[in-house]
Amino acid sequence: MKIQVSEVDLMKKYSEMTKAELEAEFSAVKKEYNEWKSRGLTLDMSRGKPGPDQMDVSNILFSMIKGDEDYRNVSGIDCRNYGGLAGLIELRGLFAEIMGVDSTQVMVGGNSSLNMMFDVIAQGMSHGFGGCKPWLLQGGTKMLCPVPGYDRHFAIAEYFGMELIPVPMNEEGPDVEVVAELIKDEKVKGMFCVPKYSNPGGIVYSDEVVRNIAALTPAAKDFRIIWDNAYAIHGFEDTEDHLLNIYEECKKLGHEDMVLIFTSTSKISFPGAGVAALAASPANLADLERRMSFQTIGPDKLNQLRHARAFKTMDDLKAHMKRHAAILKPKFDTVLEILDKKVAGLGIAEWNHPRGGYFINLQVMNGCAKRVVALCKEAGMVLTAAGAPFPYGIDPDDSNIRVAPSYPLVPELKSATELLAVAIKYAALEKLLVK
Amino acid sequence: MKIQVSEVDLMKKYSEMTKAELEAEFSAVKKEYNEWKSRGLTLDMSRGKPGPDQMDVSNILFSMIKGDEDYRNVSGIDCRNYGGLAGLIELRGLFAEIMGVDSTQVMVGGNSSLNMMFDVIAQGMSHGFGGCKPWLLQGGTKMLCPVPGYDRHFAIAEYFGMELIPVPMNEEGPDVEVVAELIKDEKVKGMFCVPKYSNPGGIVYSDEVVRNIAALTPAAKDFRIIWDNAYAIHGFEDTEDHLLNIYEECKKLGHEDMVLIFTSTSKISFPGAGVAALAASPANLADLERRMSFQTIGPDKLNQLRHARAFKTMDDLKAHMKRHAAILKPKFDTVLEILDKKVAGLGIAEWNHPRGGYFINLQVMNGCAKRVVALCKEAGMVLTAAGAPFPYGIDPDDSNIRVAPSYPLVPELKSATELLAVAIKYAALEKLLVK
Numbered sequence: 001m002k003i004q005v006s007e008v009d010l011m012k013k014y015s016e017m018t019k020a021e022l023e024a025e026f027s028a029v030k031k032e033y034n035e036w037k038s039r040g041l042t043l044d045m046s047r048g049k050p051g052p053d054q055m056d057v058s059n060i061l062f063s064m065i066k067g068d069e070d071y072r073n074v075s076g077i078d079c080r081n082y083g084g085l086a087g088l089i090e091l092r093g094l095f096a097e098i099m100g101v102d103s104t105q106v107m108v109g110g111n112s113s114l115n116m117m118f119d120v121i122a123q124g125m126s127h128g129f130g131g132c133k134p135w136l137l138q139g140g141t142k143m144l145c146p147v148p149g150y151d152r153h154f155a156i157a158e159y160f161g162m163e164l165i166p167v168p169m170n171e172e173g174p175d176v177e178v179v180a181e182l183i184k185d186e187k188v189k190g191m192f193c194v195p196k197y198s199n200p201g202g203i204v205y206s207d208e209v210v211r212n213i214a215a216l217t218p219a220a221k222d223f224r225i226i227w228d229n230a231y232a233i234h235g236f237e238d239t240e241d242h243l244l245n246i247y248e249e250c251k252k253l254g255h256e257d258m259v260l261i262f263t264s265t266s267k268i269s270f271p272g273a274g275v276a277a278l279a280a281s282p283a284n285l286a287d288l289e290r291r292m293s294f295q296t297i298g299p300d301k302l303n304q305l306r307h308a309r310a311f312k313t314m315d316d317l318k319a320h321m322k323r324h325a326a327i328l329k330p331k332f333d334t335v336l337e338i339l340d341k342k343v344a345g346l347g348i349a350e351w352n353h354p355r356g357g358y359f360i361n362l363q364v365m366n367g368c369a370k371r372v373v374a375l376c377k378e379a380g381m382v383l384t385a386a387g388a389p390f391p392y393g394i395d396p397d398d399s400n401i402r403v404a405p406s407y408p409l410v411p412e413l414k415s416a417t418e419l420l421a422v423a424i425k426y427a428a429l430e431k432l433l434v435k
Numbered sequence: 436m437k438i439q440v441s442e443v444d445l446m447k448k449y450s451e452m453t454k455a456e457l458e459a460e461f462s463a464v465k466k467e468y469n470e471w472k473s474r475g476l477t478l479d480m481s482r483g484k485p486g487p488d489q490m491d492v493s494n495i496l497f498s499m500i501k502g503d504e505d506y507r508n509v510s511g512i513d514c515r516n517y518g519g520l521a522g523l524i525e526l527r528g529l530f531a532e533i534m535g536v537d538s539t540q541v542m543v544g545g546n547s548s549l550n551m552m553f554d555v556i557a558q559g560m561s562h563g564f565g566g567c568k569p570w571l572l573q574g575g576t577k578m579l580c581p582v583p584g585y586d587r588h589f590a591i592a593e594y595f596g597m598e599l600i601p602v603p604m605n606e607e608g609p610d611v612e613v614v615a616e617l618i619k620d621e622k623v624k625g626m627f628c629v630p631k632y633s634n635p636g637g638i639v640y641s642d643e644v645v646r647n648i649a650a651l652t653p654a655a656k657d658f659r660i661i662w663d664n665a666y667a668i669h670g671f672e673d674t675e676d677h678l679l680n681i682y683e684e685c686k687k688l689g690h691e692d693m694v695l696i697f698t699s700t701s702k703i704s705f706p707g708a709g710v711a712a713l714a715a716s717p718a719n720l721a722d723l724e725r726r727m728s729f730q731t732i733g734p735d736k737l738n739q740l741r742h743a744r745a746f747k748t749m750d751d752l753k754a755h756m757k758r759h760a761a762i763l764k765p766k767f768d769t770v771l772e773i774l775d776k777k778v779a780g781l782g783i784a785e786w787n788h789p790r791g792g793y794f795i796n797l798q799v800m801n802g803c804a805k806r807v808v809a810l811c812k813e814a815g816m817v818l819t820a821a822g823a824p825f826p827y828g829i830d831p832d833d834s835n836i837r838v839a840p841s842y843p844l845v846p847e848l849k850s851a852t853e854l855l856a857v858a859i860k861y862a863a864l865e866k867l868l869v870k
Contacts, residue, residue, distance in 0.1 A: 047517070049516060049517055050516070052513060052516075055513070055515045055516065056503065058515075059503040059506075062500045062501075062502070062503070062505070062506075065497045066497075067497070068491065068494040068497070070497070071494075071497075078487060078490070079707065079708070080490045080493075080705040080706065080707060080708060081484060081485070081487075081490065081705070081706045081707050082482070082484055082701075082706040082707050083707065084707075110545050110546065110735070111545065111734070111735040112731045112732065112733075114730070114731055114732060115730050115731045118729060118730040118731070119730075122557055122561060125560075125561045125571075126557060126560045126561055126571060126595060134571065136560075136561060136569065136571050136572065137571065137572075152729075152732075155729050156729050156730075159726070159729040160561060266517075270515040270516070270737065271515065271516045271517040271732075272514065272515060272516050272517050272518065272519075272732070272733050272734075272735060272736050272737070273514070273515060273735045273736065273737040273738065291594070294553060294587075294590050294591050294594040295549070295550050295553040295554075295591075296547045296549055296550045296553070297547065297549060297587075297706075297707070298547075298707050299546070299707075300545070300546040300707060300708045300735065300738065301707050301708065302705065302707070302708040302738075303708065303735065303737075303738065
């Protein structure tokens with residue numbers, strides 16, 4: 001994406017404006033905002049939800065089971081009936097490639113990796129891991145939450161009464177020095193990680209960060225990293241981004257029981273009707289499989305079969321993801337170009353330029369995030385609640401906004417981002433003028 | 436089914452035979468058994484698993500989503516995307532009819548009602564019900580298990596460390612007087628019920644039993660009945676069997692929070708790829724929905740859509756179930772005719788003649804069930820492990836065997852039951868001759 005450098009250079013930073021200049025600007029911005037408000041828009045950039053255009057590329061799944069005799073997988077299993085707790089062998093192989101483990105370590109489940117993660121935390125609470133006491137009976141357990149992070153992760157731990165401990169994210173992933181200090185506390189039982197195109201920061205963990213995470217030596221034997229590789233193959237640039245294999249790194253150090261790996265096709269095939277998978281060490285798998293053997297007689301193998309047929313190889317999958325990229329990249333570019341053009345020169349906000357994933361992480365002036373979200377809402381645009389990417393929904397600086405450009409169409413995104421730019425300016429000016 | 440009365444009448448009861456007669460009989464039975472053994476059969480009557488013939492009647496589901504634009508339900512929802520925690524409105528309505536509640540009280544989920552029940556017990560353990568302390572923190576919780584019953588129910592409670600308390604079943608359902616006594620103990624937190632064509636007894640709870648269950652006043656406020664109406668419309672006789680509406684009965688007495696109702700299409704459409712549902716009181720729903728809102732972003736609505744289209748009305752569903760009945764009834768008849776003919780006159784075993792469901796409940800001589808199962812296994816036929824329908828897998832009389840005739844084809848069932856009859860006699864004679 002190209003920024004009109006000349007235009008940006010023409011902008012004067014708000015911090016360099018006189019009060020009179022600020023007042024004039026505010027008056028112009030207010031006018032602009034009221035114009036937007038009068039349009040009666042209904043826009044939504046709140047969730048990382050693929051748009052209908054993206055889902056259309058997966059409609060091939062509808063015709064993957066053809067006719068009455070077409071329900072067997074490569075090993076001849078009748079996918080209509082009960083059984084097969086670990087999932088179809090084809091998909092175990094494919095997910096093993098994605099997650100960088102052996103296919104025997106993969107369990108393929110239903111439509112939701114979130115559900116798998118919830119169940120794993122539930123299992124920690126009621127049964128514990130690695131022979132340790134159930135977390136609920138230990139009491140006072142804590143979970144590390146790199147911030148900003150995925151609200152639904154934090155919500156699971158909160159639901160189970162775990163204390164959420166924020167860990168700062170930097171350009172290369174979570175601050176592992178801080179983590180190393182925190183895990184000296186035996187009550188700290190785990191950490192959530194979205195290691196590639198993190199939600200919402202868009203960060204790909206560096207090799208060093210992955211290695212340092214693998215090398216952690218938590219006081220708690222039942223400390224488990226929830227490695228949610230949700231965007232494993234979800235880059236939208238021409239070159240692929242590299243993520244070091246966490247399992248291999250852990251294994252080198254005998255730490256393979258520390259990590260539980262998750263992924264899904266929610267943002268590959270259909271968000272609500274995809275297939276989720278987990279990978280784990282033999283010891284963890286034994287724990288997880290034992291629970292699952294009581295919980296269900298098996299996953300929906302027909303939906304697995306559809307996926308196995310649509311995506312036979314990693315190359316199929318990569319070709320498919322190019323189609324998503326072709327839809328997503330222009331959407332991200334639209335938002336970023338407008339922000340770069342309209343806001344970048346003002347010194348009141350910053351944002352990342354992600355190479356994949358579903359979010360742009362916007363930092364507005366401290367104390368302005370809630371106000372920006374409220375202003376947008378008043379003018380008909382829903383953003384993720386300010387603070388959502390933080391434990392308990394509280395952003396201590398009130399400066400972070402998660403922007404999700406995937407669902408709206410490009411023309412809608414244009415309006416939405418124009419409005420967002422106005423709201424960012426509005427909130428900043430309000431703040432500056434009160435001082 | 437007709438029994439050859441003359442043939443049965445010709446039989447002499449084993450209890451009336453002299454030792455010499457028993458020895459002669461044993462020698463003949465042994466010979467017969469060895470002949471079966473030499474055939475090298477592989478038969479399976481172990482699980483209530485629909486056969487391929489039954490699943491074929493549901494292959495219509497494969498073509499319920501036609502082409503690329505066909506993914507919306509009646510209310511226009513794009514079933515491919517996230518969301519819709521409670522499930523599609525069409526299916527909520529249909530399941531409401533099956534379960535006898537209002538559709539607003541129904542949540543339609545994924546492919547497994549067992550999973551739903553597991554999650555409900557898990558919720559009891561980690562969060563509790565009705566504002567009471569989590570069961571895990573209360574400690575020493577107990578679950579009532581009508582016996583013989585469904586092994587997977589009992590296994591869930593056992594997995595969570597609950598004590599399993601057997602409750603005798605009689606012809607009309609569980610012995611409610613015994614239940615009323617047991618629930619004076621505040622540690623008793625629930626009871627499993629399969630109220631129609633019970634697994635494995637085939638019993639339909641009488642109106643009186645349902646009323647008495649609804650009228651229970653447990654000491655524990657967080658006592659919950661798991662009302663697993665798995666075979667709600669699974670009769671195979673011409674006339675329908677009636678089950679009183681437990682929810683209505685509970686509601687009359689203000690006891691509606693005591694019951695959680697479950698059902699699924701596992702034995703209507705596809706065992707592994709059906710749709711499960713639960714129904715509950717508003718207070719219970721609030722508890723359950725809260726958990727689910729953390730656990731998942733929604734069920735697989737495309738599979739729900741397939742079901743909603745295949746089964747639009749209760750009449751569709753009933754017509755569909757007639758097709759199952761036409762396959763199942765001859766299978767049950769085959770088993771029952773052979774047992775009636777070959778064993779009924781000997782006074783060494785009893786069994787029920789179910790009008791629906793998936794099981795025949797066979798009572799052999801005390802101390803003989805394991806032996807019968809072992810003899811069958813040795814000759815190539817797998818039966819459900821003796822004792823499985825009892826808490827901890829222990830049948831105190833060692834007399835109960837669950838027979839599941841649904842999966843094999845009729846000719847296989849003939850062989851299987853002939854063999855079973857021989858094994859019943861073999862084990863009885865062994866026992867009688869040792870005395």
